[in-house]
Amino acid sequence: MTSVVPVESAKPAAQSALPRVGVLLINLGTPDTADAPGVRVYLKEFLSDARVIEDQGLLWKLVLNGIILRSRPRTKALDYRKIWNNERNESPLKTITRSQADKLAVALSDRGHVVVDWAMRYGNPSIKAGIDALIAKGCERILAVPLYPQYSASTSATVCDEVFRVLARLRNQPTLRVTPPYYEDATYIEALATSIETHLASLPFKPELIVASFHGMPKSYVDKGDPYQQHCIATTQALRRRLGMDETKLLLTFQSRFGNDEWLQPYTDKTMERLAKDGVRRIAVVTPGFSADCLETLEEIAQENAEIFKHNGGEQFSAIPCLNNSEPGMDVIRALVLRELQGWI
């Protein structure tokens, strides 16, 4: 008589272990090449996203294709070239995000069933490539980690949109979790404070004040309910408390204005001009909203805004590096990931 083997007993032993978990670190994205064609492809994808430019009507399409994509790629390519990582032929944002993923993988290496990868919302490696790679490695569960301390629809939500779009095409979907914003997590505030203190101690001058510059966004997005500005304020207030500084010693500003609408104020560039004209001679600038140095910090802050400050009478300007793959920076990512993996590891 042939005996029927129960289906369960046919499973290999490994299947009884914890299901494999994929962790996908995701940042904004960056061009593949520091030339006009590369920047054009990147900007077209970025600026065609209705989470970034909410009014994607006919007028915007005409402006984007007829004006912006004809001129901006050339000027921005020159900016990208000033900060490009020529050794790897890629932008610093990519180099740093890869390194953050590599270091997180080492930190989690005692948990054999966790796999770490990284992706970009725009450009490469894409979120689809990242999810496909994790699934190919056998991950049944995925933790998506948008690397934005402060939530905004134009950054965090569009990451989720893209993750959901990728999963929507799958029959056998992995289970999904997404990390929340971490704008006032103790580890994050402590890491920022430590990095500021370490940087200040290394300077040959003592700044009279520090400017905390966050990426801006159109004011209308906040008026419609985006909590981004509140998150930036909460981060800055927590940092002030930790550093024992008031709003005259740690200023909050918004950078990277784009287009003609009103954006969140005070503007970083106008503040640089005002401070210098008011007689401030030595400042440091920290960019807490960026988890990795990029065009907006290395070029816009460290070069353009330094120039504005000095042109108006300022003497000493120092840009404090982002948390990047530093020890305190990795503490933030590791703590966030470990907390959100609870129950899976």
Ligand SMILES: C=CC1=C(C)c2cc3[nH]c(cc4nc(cc5[nH]c(cc1n2)c(C)c5CCC(=O)O)C(CCC(=O)O)=C4C)c(C)c3C=C
């Ligand atoms: C309406 C336009 C934009 C919104 C809203 C916006 C929000 C936003 N962006 C970041 C982080 C980054 N942005 C970066 C570059 C960048 N941002 C915009 C426009 C908006 N951003 C543009 C057009 C560009 C490209 C450069 C340029 O043409 O000026 C980057 C740098 C990428 C790199 O390659 O280094 C980052 C990072 C946040 C956090 C944010 C939230 C409000």
Ligand SMILES: [Fe+2]
């Ligand atoms: Fe941006």
Ligand SMILES: [Fe+2]
């Ligand atoms: Fe910029």
